[in-house]
Amino acid sequence: MSDPVVIRGRDFVKYRIGGAIAAILLGLALIWQVYEIFDGDARTIPEVRWGAAIFNGRAMAPQDEPSSILAAQALAARTTFQAERYQTGPSPEADRPNYSVVPDTYMITAPMDYGEEFTQSWAQLSGESGAMLRAPQRIVGISSLPYPGAALFERPFARDWRLGMADIATHLGALAILGMGFVLALVLAIRGRVPIAHGRSPRTVKRFGLWERATHWMTSISFIGLALTGLVIAFGKTLFLPFGEPTLGAVGWISTWGHVMFFPSFALGIVLMAVMWSHRNLPDRGDLNWLRVAGGFFSDGGPTPPAKKFNAGQKLVFWSAVLGGLLMVASGVTLMFPFYWADIGTLSWAMLAHAVLGLLLIAIFVAHIYIGTVGMQGAFWAMWSGRVDRNWAEEHHSVWLEQIEARDGKDST
Ligand code: HEM
Known part of the structure; x- marks a missing residue:
């Protein structure tokens, strides 16, 4: 590789200004979220009415x-x-x-x-009414x-559960997602987009086949569908009630059904990704080195640590998707079939785990989507056309590039 002469695109300043504007907006949203934590209205207040005119x-x-x-x-x-x-x-x-x-x-x-x-x-x-009236085991x-529901004594754990759902999961989840967005926007504003340090090469290298890309996009579209509908389920009242109850009702209805609809393609995609990419994502010694210098992302043109097809950061993303995704599917299916194999205690834990993990995964994938699009020049094409700029490959995946060029010959690219 020649001496690093960092070539920045003409859009460099535009990206930084965009980052600054996003950082201001997300910073305001973060302040609002912190205020929400302390305003003390995240409580369940009975809404039962009774009486006679x-x-x-x-x-x-x-x-x-x-x-x-x-x-x-x-x-x-x-x-x-x-x-x-x-x-x-x-x-x-x-x-x-x-x-x-x-x-x-x-x-x-x-x-x-x-x-x-x-x-x-x-x-x-x-018939059904008989089954409903049979004495439950409580x-x-x-x-x-x-009112009759009051005769069902509260389980002591339900109190912690309510606190966990209404306060901890939703507030910390919102903090994690908005915080991640804010940090990334700040990085874009201060550091700018990670450029291809040596500028574009006339040559490209094949990185992902059709099957890999199709699996990636099926999984990611499903994930985004699940994330958006899940966010409505978690924060719908705060976000949509200001637009009126009919709007909240419509959005809530679509999201409740949509959330279940996106699940099969997501589950399938996670399994396919695990089969395709697990062997390339096993940890190795180079990963520690890569993590120590954060992939060299913060120093333009400086030495980027050598990496195979997937670097340590991508391995973390991969295992979050596969392990996190499988836990989401397991807890989600448990919630879809209440009381089939789980009792109320297990269901409560499944719901808490589903909410906390789901929100954390959204925060992680906000970062992934950022790097795959605006954050790094040249990355997006790996998953879109399947080919990447050769200089990009040399800067971020030098070991992998050597391997494929040794296998296929330099001129095959
Ligand atoms: C608009 C959304 C997304 C974009 C633009 C995007 C972009 C990309 C790109 C460009 C790569 C290849 C990176 C490389 O060449 O090294 C990639 C890889 C990958 N993506 Fe995505 N992605 C998106 C959403 C998702 C989602 C939602 C998931 C998971 C549910 C996901 C999971 C993965 C995994 C596991 C890899 C391989 C490991 C890695 O490169 O980090 N992606 N993505």
Whole structure:
């Protein structure tokens, strides 16, 4: 290789300005996310309503109706008991958290058309309704609370689970994704795009065959579909409620179904990738060296560590996709068939793991997509046309280039 004379494209400044703008926007989103962590509204507040508009033959405002007041008090008590013990203290009655349901929160029911026939149809133990009415295997106690679901005592683990889902998984996930985007945008703004240090070569080298590229794009399109629909499932209320409930409903409906639809092609792609590329992604000594200098990405034209077909960074991406993907598929399928082979404890863990891992994988693949597109000149073509610039190959995968040129002859490229 000749002396490094870094040749930067004309677009160099444009990329840096783009990076700076993205860094500002993502920085603002990060600040908003940090504010969301501390604004204290990530709590489940009962939304059950109950009551009667007519009491003793007299129309009443629901909040003045005695059973509504009782119901509201009962709900307030329940909300208090649902709160974390560190907030309520050892005696919840003594010290209510300020978000408990206050007495002017009332419950309403409208009289039901054909209510009696409906109840009778349920009373006959047959078919599906029979199965639903069969006594479940639960610990049952006595409840004076005014709606039937309240009689199902809360499992102690459910409290930690709710905290894990509503607070830890969603907030840390958003921090990880926005944080990754922010760091990458900052790198682009400060360092610019990783150039082909010696400029474009007139020659190209074959890097990925059709089968490899087809598998990559099937898997990545499925992953992106799963990621976008999964993000709606996790953050839909925050992101879409401002556009109105019908919008949230429509987007939520599409995402819930779409999330399941993208899964088969993703699962297949992960298995094919594992079969195609595992042997090339086994760790070796060169990887440590590569990691120590971060692939030489931060020094234009400096020595880039020698690498085979996949460098250490790509190996990490590969194993995240394969192992992370398999765990996502396993936990996802468990959730698709609740209670088939998992009990409620396992299902709760599967849901937590699915959420945390899914959000982390999204953050990792944001970085992968960045390097495969704007982050590094010349990388995208490896997966698009299957051929890469020879100088690019020499700079980033010198051992691999030597191997294929020794095998096929230099002029074959
Ligand atoms: C728009 C999205 C994406 C783009 C532009 C993209 C681009 C690329 C490129 C250019 C390469 C080849 C790098 C090289 O020649 O060394 C690559 C490899 C790879 N991609 Fe993607 N990719 C995308 C999404 C994904 C997704 C979502 C996944 C996983 C679910 C994925 C998994 C992989 C794996 C495992 C490799 C091989 C290891 C590696 O090079 O890191 N890609 N991708």
